[in-house]
Amino acid sequence: MKLRFDxxxxxxxxxxxxxxxxxxxxxxxxxxxxxILYESATRGxxxxxxxxxxxxxxxxxxxxxxxxxxGVGPAIxxxxxxxxxxxxxxxxxxxxxxxxxxxxxxxxxxxxxxxxADVLAGIPSIIMGVFIYSYFVxxxxxxxxxxxxxxxxxxxxxIPIVVRTTEEALHTVPNSMREAAxxxxxxxxxxxxxxxxxxxxxxxxxxxxxxxxxxxxxxxxLLFTAAGSNIxxxxxxxxxxxxxxxxxxxxxSPYSNQVQVAWGATLxxxxxxxxxxxxxxxxxxxxxxxMSGGA
Amino acid sequence: xxxxxxxxxxxxxxxxNKPAISDISLEFPDHAVSAIIGPSGxxxxxxxxxxxxxxxxxxxxRVAGQVLLDGEDIYAQDPTRVRRRVGMVFQRPNPxxxxxIYNNVSVSLRFNGHHSREEIDRAVxxxxxxxxxxxxxxxxxDAPAMSLSGGQQQRLCIARALAAEPEVLLMDEPCSxxxxxxxxxxxxxxxxxxxEYTVVIVTHNMQQAARVAxxxxxxxxxxxxxxxxxxxxxxxxxxxxxEAYITGRFG
Amino acid sequence: MSSPTPSSPSSAPKTGRVARxxxxxxxxxxxxxxxxxxxxxxxxxxxxxxxxxxxxxxxGPGFLTSTVWNPNTNQFGVVPFVAxxxxxxxxxxxxxxxxxLGSAIFITTAAPRWMRGPVGTAxxxxxxxxxxxxxxxxxxxxxxxxxxxxxxxLKTTLGWTGLFGGTPIxxxxxxxxxxxxxxxxxxxxxxxxxxLLAVPTAQREAAQSLGATNWETTRxxxxxxxxxxxxxxxxxxxxxxxxxxxxxxxxIGNKDAVPTSLFDQxxxxxxxxxxxxxxxTGPLQYSAILEAGLILLAISLIVNAGARVLVWRVxxxxxxxxx
Numbered sequence: 096m097k098l099r100f101d102x103x104x105x106x107x108x109x110x111x112x113x114x115x116x117x118x119x120x121x122x123x124x125x126x127x128x129x130x131i132l133y134e135s136a137t138r139g140x141x142x143x144x145x146x147x148x149x150x151x152x153x154x155x156x157x158x159x160x161x162x163x164x165x166g167v168g169p170a171i172x173x174x175x176x177x178x179x180x181x182x183x184x185x186x187x188x189x190x191x192x193x194x195x196x197x198x199x200x201x202x203x204x205x206x207x208x209x210x211x212a213d214v215l216a217g218i219p220s221i222i223m224g225v226f227i228y229s230y231f232v233x234x235x236x237x238x239x240x241x242x243x244x245x246x247x248x249x250x251x252x253x254i255p256i257v258v259r260t261t262e263e264a265l266h267t268v269p270n271s272m273r274e275a276a277x278x279x280x281x282x283x284x285x286x287x288x289x290x291x292x293x294x295x296x297x298x299x300x301x302x303x304x305x306x307x308x309x310x311x312x313x314x315x316x317l318l319f320t321a322a323g324s325n326i327x328x329x330x331x332x333x334x335x336x337x338x339x340x341x342x343x344x345x346x347x348s349p350y351s352n353q354v355q356v357a358w359g360a361t362l363x364x365x366x367x368x369x370x371x372x373x374x375x376x377x378x379x380x381x382x383x384x385x386m387s388g389g390a
Numbered sequence: 391x392x393x394x395x396x397x398x399x400x401x402x403x404x405x406x407n408k409p410a411i412s413d414i415s416l417e418f419p420d421h422a423v424s425a426i427i428g429p430s431g432x433x434x435x436x437x438x439x440x441x442x443x444x445x446x447x448x449x450x451x452r453v454a455g456q457v458l459l460d461g462e463d464i465y466a467q468d469p470t471r472v473r474r475r476v477g478m479v480f481q482r483p484n485p486x487x488x489x490x491i492y493n494n495v496s497v498s499l500r501f502n503g504h505h506s507r508e509e510i511d512r513a514v515x516x517x518x519x520x521x522x523x524x525x526x527x528x529x530x531x532d533a534p535a536m537s538l539s540g541g542q543q544q545r546l547c548i549a550r551a552l553a554a555e556p557e558v559l560l561m562d563e564p565c566s567x568x569x570x571x572x573x574x575x576x577x578x579x580x581x582x583x584x585x586e587y588t589v590v591i592v593t594h595n596m597q598q599a600a601r602v603a604x605x606x607x608x609x610x611x612x613x614x615x616x617x618x619x620x621x622x623x624x625x626x627x628x629x630x631x632x633e634a635y636i637t638g639r640f641g
Numbered sequence: 642m643s644s645p646t647p648s649s650p651s652s653a654p655k656t657g658r659v660a661r662x663x664x665x666x667x668x669x670x671x672x673x674x675x676x677x678x679x680x681x682x683x684x685x686x687x688x689x690x691x692x693x694x695x696x697x698x699x700x701g702p703g704f705l706t707s708t709v710w711n712p713n714t715n716q717f718g719v720v721p722f723v724a725x726x727x728x729x730x731x732x733x734x735x736x737x738x739x740x741x742l743g744s745a746i747f748i749t750t751a752a753p754r755w756m757r758g759p760v761g762t763a764x765x766x767x768x769x770x771x772x773x774x775x776x777x778x779x780x781x782x783x784x785x786x787x788x789x790x791x792x793x794x795l796k797t798t799l800g801w802t803g804l805f806g807g808t809p810i811x812x813x814x815x816x817x818x819x820x821x822x823x824x825x826x827x828x829x830x831x832x833x834x835x836x837l838l839a840v841p842t843a844q845r846e847a848a849q850s851l852g853a854t855n856w857e858t859t860r861x862x863x864x865x866x867x868x869x870x871x872x873x874x875x876x877x878x879x880x881x882x883x884x885x886x887x888x889x890x891x892x893i894g895n896k897d898a899v900p901t902s903l904f905d906q907x908x909x910x911x912x913x914x915x916x917x918x919x920x921x922t923g924p925l926q927y928s929a930i931l932e933a934g935l936i937l938l939a940i941s942l943i944v945n946a947g948a949r950v951l952v953w954r955v956x957x958x959x960x961x962x963x964x
Binding site for chain 1: 442444447449450470471472473474475477478480482484485486487488497498501502547550551554
Binding site: 106107109110113114116117118119120121123124125127128130131134135138187188189190191192194195196198199204205207208211212213214215217218219220221222223225226228229230233251254255258282283284287308309311312313314315318319339342343346347357358361364365368369372373376 | 743748887
């Protein structure tokens with residue numbers, strides 16, 4: 096009797112031990128997030144409130160010394176332009192492609208599109224950069240390093256995200272809605288756009304937002320395309336700055352003020368991404384609520 | 391009652407290579423209620439979905455034969471046009487979940503053609519009155535459609551279909567998801583509708599057919615067994631199969 | 642949906658006239674977009690293959706076995722980078738899988754209900770942090786810590802294994818692996834969490850009614866059921882680790898040779914591309930870099946396909962066995 100009691104107690108103790116250990120893993124897992132936020136706030140927070148953080152631009156023909164005056168203004172502008180181009184292309188290609196894959200699915204092409212989007216989503220982002228770079232080196236070397244190629248590289252990363260999230264969102268629209276609309280004599284294209292897509296809109300927009308935020312954070316594909324710059328936007332054919340590139344370039348800079356700018360940029364970028372993430376989560380839960388019963 | 395509104399001629403409908411209904415021929419009279427009855431899987435839904443060309447929206451679905459509306463084959467016309475003349479109410483109420491009551495009813499008017507706000511308002515009120523829902527929703531016409539009960543939602547779907555001003559109204563087991571009181575309301579409404587429309591109703595409930603329909607068709611395993619005035623079909627069926635079904639020996 | 646056929650009464654099966662031109666136009670337009678997506682995939686493959694040809698012609702299959710990467714003598718082999726990639730990803734899995742599984746198990750079984758949302762969200766936010774920020778943090782926070790605390794301790798306690806030779810300077814294969822581990826934990830944890838949640842309650846209850854402890858319930862009723870999904874998640878995490886560029890480039894030391902110890906510097910295929918695509922001595926090196934990229938693409942495609950098959954299968958099974 097006593098023996099059995101001990102064995103049971105041992106099992107319970109072991110189970111509790113596992114629980115504690117797994118609880119500790121949560122701490123270990125969350126620590127980097129906390130650390131990143133803390134470090135970027137303490138090391139770069141001060142910089143955010145200085146005007147030069149945004150406006151500083153090296154004087155013309157800057158020497159190595161003078162080039163160290165750089166703010167994030169060009170980078171913010173560049174990032175916005177790049178995700179604008181990339182996002183625009185991703186929207187124009189990705190949403191219609193997802194509509195085809197979802198609404199015209201019985202043709203093999205529809206399934207092929209879904210499959211391809213999944214495949215593309217798994218390709219490392221640097222390969223996208225290599226792809227665009229190689230293509231332009233071959234066919235139009237004059238704009239190899241430009242906002243155009245940077246935007247294209249980002250769009251290659253964003254398209255699979257937009258296709259997958261849009262397809263999922265369309266999938267959640269119940270078929271009875273499509274049938275009801277068709278039976279009323281509403282043409283298929285109107286049904287798809289004005290009834291189905293509208294109903295799926297929160298999910299679609301969430302997907303676009305996620306894709307854009309992903310594009311805003313990518314540096315690898317921009318290394319060989321947008322290539323970075325110290326000055327404000329010059330034109331679509333010219334190199335352009337971007338926040339992740341700035342962070343990468345200044346990370347190991349010998350000038351402490353540049354490192355500090357990098358920390359400020361980190362804080363800026365990560366805040367934007369986290370806010371966008373939480374916001375998209377909220378939008379998604381709203382859509383789920385709307386679909387299952389209104390008000 | 392009298393003239394033929396829709397005539398079905400040698401109709402066979404396939405899913406892939408399997409025929410769900412074979413070689414069906416019958417005529418639905420104008421301004422009357424025709425019921426289609428039969429055991430589960432006999433092809434009632436398939437048949438009615440061929441009448442407004444909804445059958446072909448299913449994957450690998452095909453149709454052979456003719457369906458004439460006022461003498462013209464609907465399969466030779468633009469399906470969208472056909473569906474405006476032949477409306478449908480489905481088994482489970484399917485109002486557009488993201489829209490209000492008003493927007494649901496007015497959707498066909500807003501999407502097909504240009505109508506003034508006053509025209510749309512009038513049409514919405516008329517349709518809701520025809521489907522016996524107006525009194526219950528007139529104070530909350532902009533409330534979400536999903537705030538209505540199941541029976542109300544189905545009447546909303548009927549109003550929505552009527553607002554498109556069809557000539558024929560198809561109803562695919564419209565009461566099967568509803569409670570008896572809601573069912574009674576809808577049956578009453580169907581009897582009134584036949585004054586202005588031609589109604590074809592699929593039902594698995596024989597008593598319902600006996601209550602509301604002027605004519606009844608009995609389907610079994612995809613074939614039309616018998617079609618005639620309801621009273622005659624139920625009291626003096628011509629086919630022994632019909633008699634067996636009606637007396638409850640199967641199905 | 643339908644195509645034009647001559648309307649002959651009651652003979653061959655027909656589907657009637659196609660709806661007007663707006664429907665057709667819409668179909669064509671969205672179809673073009675769909676084709677564009679597929680064309681993109683082929684274009685990527687095509688260009689990589691095209692640009693690798695010079696290197697393939699010069700080195701043949703020897704490219705896959707040579708450890709030499711010498712721009713001066715134009716001798717190139719991909720082994721150092723495959724080694725770097727596999728070592729860093731492997732260690733990342735070694736560190737990351739227990740952490741990810743532990744947190745997934747904790748959240749789905751032991752954590753109080755109110756914790757699930759916030760912690761789950763926090764873990765998914767980790768997945769949204771850009772690679773370059775992890776790298777930056779790695780340089781200024783992780784590396785000093787590794788150099789001053791972790792690595793010397795490892796050397797003294799586990800030095801006998803021969804894995805920890807050389808002086809630890811912080812920028813090395815081990816640090817890069819740790820950062821990768823941090824980056825793949827959210828992926829593995831999220832998939833594991835979903836598959837664990839998909840285990841039918843009936844299974845849990847069966848174990849509990851037999852008097853099993855919490856851990857035993859998890860071990861006996863939940864983990865086996867969720868196993869292929871979890872493995873799928875792990876492979877998905879592996880796929881992510883293989884292609885990670887920025888964080889690795891910033892912490893691995895960028896040495897084009899097979900690392901001799903965990904404290905040695907190294908290079909993955911991704912970091913090779915990042916470092917040398919633009920700074921190379923000639924077209925042959927460029928082509929070799931692209932061939933390496935092609936190999937990376939092939940590896941990650943295979944790994945991701947495997948992951949998807951496993952996760953897809955478990956989700957399907959889970960869905961079907963709802964009681």
